[in-house]
Amino acid sequence: EDQVTQSPEALRLQEGESSSLNCSYTVSGLRGLFWYRQDPGKGPEFLFTLYSAGEEKEKERLKATLTKKESFLHITAPKPEDSATYLCAVQARAGGTSYGKLTFGQGTILTVHP
Amino acid sequence: GAGVSQTPSNKVTEKGKYVELRCDPISGHTALYWYRQSLGQGPEFLIYFQGTGAADDSGLPNDRFFAVRPEGSVSTLKIQRTERGDSAVYLCASSPAGGPGELFFGEGSRLTVL
Numbered sequence: 125e126d127q128v129t130q131s132p133e134a135l136r137l138q139e140g141e142s143s144s145l146n147c148s149y150t151v152s153g154l155r156g157l158f159w160y161r162q163d164p165g166k167g168p169e170f171l172f173t174l175y176s177a178g179e180e181k182e183k184e185r186l187k188a189t190l191t192k193k194e195s196f197l198h199i200t201a202p203k204p205e206d207s208a209t210y211l212c213a214v215q216a217r218a219g220g221t222s223y224g225k226l227t228f229g230q231g232t233i234l235t236v237h238p
Numbered sequence: 239g240a241g242v243s244q245t246p247s248n249k250v251t252e253k254g255k256y257v258e259l260r261c262d263p264i265s266g267h268t269a270l271y272w273y274r275q276s277l278g279q280g281p282e283f284l285i286y287f288q289g290t291g292a293a294d295d296s297g298l299p300n301d302r303f304f305a306v307r308p309e310g311s312v313s314t315l316k317i318q319r320t321e322r323g324d325s326a327v328y329l330c331a332s333s334p335a336g337g338p339g340e341l342f343f344g345e346g347s348r349l350t351v352l
Contacts, residue, residue: 167343224286224294
């Protein structure tokens with residue numbers, strides 16, 4: 125069974141204080157790893173897709189990296205508007221898993237104080 | 239803005255009642271997904287449509303849950319004999335085609351079963 129575990133559950137930062145969120149996964153052949161951002165009362169918003177170990181993607185203050193067992197979301201000099209829940213999800217390749225099925229972690233709640 | 243539209247945004251019902259939740263995807267998107275999100279958890283896969291057919295319904299928890307997409311656009315998630323454990327936010331997403339990549343989520347329908 126595919127599993128995704130995110131840590132920490134919650135993270136409080138001061139504005140400008142860089143940090144990283146962790147996503148550990150076990151999957152029967154990784155097709156893709158995804159990062160989403162979710163604001164309260166809203167649906168998740170896509171950030172990145174990573175396909176293979178060593179791959180990196182960047183967007184503004186965010187950088188996502190991938191190894192064979194985990195992914196990191198690095199946040200550089202965060203601002204209060206970066207406060208949200210960050211979700212990691214995997215899509216398995218093996219066993220005929222459809223393209224539709226993502227397995228999500230429970231998320232990391234990030235709060236950035238001014 | 240022509241994002242994914244879900245109705246109702248909130249639904250309160252009594253145990254044992256029948257509920258329908260509607261999803262209107264982004265125009266031209268052939269793939270449609272239903273996920274369920276409980277408080278403090280990540281979204282959980284329910285069902286995936288490619289066109290009019292359910293390509294993967296492995297996430298439906300039992301036969302009280304059913305979803306249709308008769309014309310390949312709007313989808314309805316139907317829940318019979320609701321139980322208190324069905325209370326959650328039901329998220330719909332769409333994408334241009336099935337495959338690993340960006341899912342566009344709606345804001346969800348919050349279902350409360352009393």
